[in-house]
Amino acid sequence: MSAKLFKVLIVIVCLLISNCLAVFFLITSSQQQQQQQQQQHVSTQDVNTAQQLVSRTIKNLARRDGNIALTINQQQLDAFMSVASYAIPSAEFSGAINPFGVSLHGNILLPIAWFKRSIKLSCLFTPYSSGFAINHCQLGKLYLPSWLANKLFYQLVRFAVTSPADQQLLDLFAKGELKNNSLSFFAKNLGPISLKLQPKLYQPLNLLNTNQAKAADIEFYLLQLQALHKRFPAERRLAFFSHQLLLIATERAEHTSLDSAYHDALWALAVAFANKRFIHYANPNLTTRQIPRMPAMLIHGRRDLSLHFLYSAVLQMLGTTELSQQVGNLKEIMDAGGNGSGFSFADLAADRAGTQFAARINTISPVQLNHFSSEQFETVIMPSIKGLPEGLTEQQVQQQLGGYNGDKFKQLEQEIMSRIDGLSLYRDTNNVQSEGL
Structure with missing residues (x-):
């Protein structure tokens, strides 16, 4: 193959990849109508409720007897979503708990001033005979079936949390139940779960080198x-x-x-x-x-x-x-x-x-x-x-x-x-x- 033909093929491949990325971007994003996130309402009660929820959850996960019992109701979910939306003004989060499942929604404004588009992500979680799991997710117009959404979710947990807590969390998640318009998780002899994030999360530019220090000196x-x-x-x-x-x-x-x-x-x-x-x-x-x-x-x-x-x-x-x-x-x-x-x-x-x-x-x-x-x-x-x-x-x-x-x-x-x-x-x-x- 001549050098000239090789260069032409490289250009064609690059164009195909860029076109695929452009199509994927258009499918998964939508025109941003208004920046409602900047006006996100949050109250002292929301912050206190979210803080108490996180504190109780971490304390419960660390129980020495290994018996874990977690419950989240609609009020707590609303408070948590309000705090998350306030903490990240370029994003808006919401969720709903009903007798049939839990739906979570996110709308993230892309950080491009001249190109106002946002990416919407929504997921529905429902109980199955095999355990609580993701029913499906939707990224913009792109539909993610249950098997793919759950696989991505499992990989995300393992990427973020160190072992063995990653698998313990996934086992606990599978035990989710919907009772009295609340989402509950009960497990015996599962913990204590020591939550530690993967060190590589603090080294975004060096994900393959988990031992590199931010402050080596x-x-x-x-x-x-x-x-x-x-x-x-x-x-x-x-x-x-x-x-x-x-x-x-x-x-x-x-x-x-x-x-x-x-x-x-x-x-x-x-x-x-x-x-x-x-x-x-x-x-x-x-x-x-x-x-x-x-x-x-x-x-x-x-x-x-x-x-x-x-x-x-x-x-x-x-x-x-x-x-x-x-x-x-x-x-x-x-x-x-x-x-x-x-x-x-x-x-x-x-x-x-x-x-x-x-x-x-x-x-x-x-x-x-x-x-x-x-x-x-x-x-x-x-x-x-x-x-x-x-x-x-x-x-x-x-x-x-x-x-x-x-x-x-x-x-x-x-x-x-x-x-x-x-x-x-x-x-x-x-x-x-x-x-x-």
Whole structure:
């Protein structure tokens, strides 16, 4: 075969593949009529109900006697779907439980601004003599029969959850029953089920290498934090340690990239000062026992703001800015309930600041870092919280701000982002130098 003919065949094959993909895309997607997801209603009760459902489920799965009993009713399903829709504004989820089966629906807006199409997925789950299973699914106009839908579902569970919990979950799922308009799962001697996600889920670019760490050099930075604490035993400002560790990262960058050094340092801050369990995401080759004991850190003299900052930074590194922000909102919506501390825009400012710090850390140059002292660093990573409302009940949010989607609520969110965008650390180097810092 001549080289010219071979090239022609390659072009033809590529055209056929692209045409098949285009047809598949048109079959599985539809024209987006309106972005209803951005107005998704969610309440404190929804968040609390969903949180309690997840908490009870995990606790029940871990029962030492192995006897598992789970039940979900329509109210709980609605709450869970509302929270999921709010957490992912580009998606809308719903579900219904009836005596004949459980139907779940999802509508995901494709992230293409000029091409407004969405993908709709719906599945019907029904009881069979062989056990509870998927009756069928539909992806756009594409019909997925029971055998194919269940096969894909089983593979998804095994892809996401480590063994033996994957098979335990599938065995429990098969025992599903519909009773009194609720979906129940009962099993004896099945557990305890220890839920652990596959490490490769945290390495989306390296799915074949499950041992690769997000922060391969984190142990070095944890030791540096421990040394800094010994040198400054009375220091409790998160910004102080953040600045010192990033300066160390700039020196460490001689042996690795600056981006990697920065992110390893940020992971170390989150593991040391927020939650030791973050080490499982940062570097699965290490354990919590290897994390040095460190004191609580503060932002603006408050422990809660420090935790909000670091947790949001981790969510940004694991997911997206949008997800990190929405999870921060959900936490405050839950606090707005009668037993919570109230909706706090100061907490929200710390959430947004942590998210932006993680998202923009690669843009920070060593020159900028050297322009600020460790005492000044808090003022360039965290905005002022002066004038931001705190302790609001859900009723006050509704009455004073028009609800969580109200204009006044969004104005306060925009005010927070304006304050963050105005932080000196995120301006260009010339502006920072002109300030004479």
